[in-house]
Amino acid sequence: MDYSIHRDSHIGHVHLTVADLERSINFYKEILGFNVTARFGKSAAFLSSGNYHHHIGLNTWSGTDVTPPPDGHSGLYHFAILYPSRHELAKAFKILWERKYPVDGASDHGITESIYIKDPDGNGIELYCDRSSEDWPTDENGDFILITTPLDLPNLLSELDLQE
Numbered sequence: 001m002d003y004s005i006h007r008d009s010h011i012g013h014v015h016l017t018v019a020d021l022e023r024s025i026n027f028y029k030e031i032l033g034f035n036v037t038a039r040f041g042k043s044a045a046f047l048s049s050g051n052y053h054h055h056i057g058l059n060t061w062s063g064t065d066v067t068p069p070p071d072g073h074s075g076l077y078h079f080a081i082l083y084p085s086r087h088e089l090a091k092a093f094k095i096l097w098e099r100k101y102p103v104d105g106a107s108d109h110g111i112t113e114s115i116y117i118k119d120p121d122g123n124g125i126e127l128y129c130d131r132s133s134e135d136w137p138t139d140e141n142g143d144f145i146l147i148t149t150p151l152d153l154p155n156l157l158s159e160l161d162l163q164e
Contacts, residue, residue, distance in 0.1 A: 031099065075142060079125060
C-alpha cells in the first residue's frame with residue numbers, strides 16, 4: 001500500500017539535548033521570545049509561543065556540558081520557525097541585530113525569506129516567513145523553483161517602518 005502523510009499534518013515540536021539548561025532557556029526566551037511552559041527540575045524545560053504545550057523541549061538527560069556532534073556527521077541540520085508575516089520576521093531580526101547575535105546567513109529562496117542562526121549548543125535554526133503563494137516562482141510546468149539569493153536585510157527592517 002502506498003502511503004502519504006495527511007496534508008494537514010504538521011511537525012509539532014523539536015526536542016534538543018543541551019549542555020547547559022539555563023543558558024539554553026535564556027537563549028530561547030530572551031533572543032527568540034518563547035515562554036517556559038513547564039520544567040522538570042534542573043534537567044528539562046519546555047517552551048512555547050501562544051498557548052501551545054510546547055514547541056521546544058530542552059534537556060540535559062545525556063549529562064551537562066555535553067558536546068555537539070563534530071562536523072561531517074549526520075544529525076540535525078536545522079529546525080525552522082515559521083513567522084506569520086514578514087513584519088514578524090523583521091521584528092525577530094531586529095532583536096538579533098540589537099543584541100549583536102551572530103547570524104550565519106540570510107537568504108531569499110523565492111518562496112521564503114530566511115535567516116539562519118545557531119543556538120548556544122550549535123543547533124541550526126532557520127527563522128523564516130513564507131511569501132504569498134501567488135508570488136512563488138514557477139517554471140513553465142508550474143513547478144516551484146527554489147532559489148538562493150542574499151536576503152536584503154535593510155529592506156526587511158524597513159518593514160518595521162511601514163507598519164509601526
